[in-house]
Amino acid sequence: MSEYKFRPVPDYTPQQIERISSLYNVSSPDECWEWQGHRTPDGYGLYNALLAHRVVYSIRWGVNISNKCLLHRCDNPPCVNPGHCFVGTLADNNKDRQHKGRTVMPKVRARGNKNGRAKLDDKKVADIRRRHAQGETQRGLARVYGVSAMSIWAIVHNHYWHHVI
DSSP: OHHHHTOOOOOOOHHHHHHHHTTBOOSOTTSOOBBOSOBOTTSOBEETTEEHHHHHHHHHHOOOOTTSEEEESSOOTTBOOGGGEEEEOHHHHHHHHHHTTOOOOOSSOOOGGGSTTOSOOHHHHHHHHHHHHTTOOHHHHHHHHTSOHHHHHHHHTTSSOTTOO
């Protein structure tokens, strides 16, 4: 969805605004106005590769929101009712998502060698701990193993790679 998020909404002609308005039904100002056109896999409306709720909001309020997120109060992705949306930052969007319980966290994280992004393995971690105990600096070990000094600190203080002795 991020490829749609911060694109500027262009100025629309009256004919384009009429076309956009035909793609949702206004039953009442308080209810959701569900987008009837194309949608993203997440259910958000799309109009010419722009998120529809952003297009309708910009047309209704006449504001440029290209550098901001547009959040739904109703938490209904196909809704384009501008009264159900509010402008916020990416941090606001993340807090809103978490508050509404939509933050997806894996039940079991892949640890150690099973994590596909790991640069180290059990043998290297054991070696790092041994070498640090013998007096080598964390910064020096970070250079040798191609990881950050913070990663070495976390390994040495047993915050990462708990299973390695």
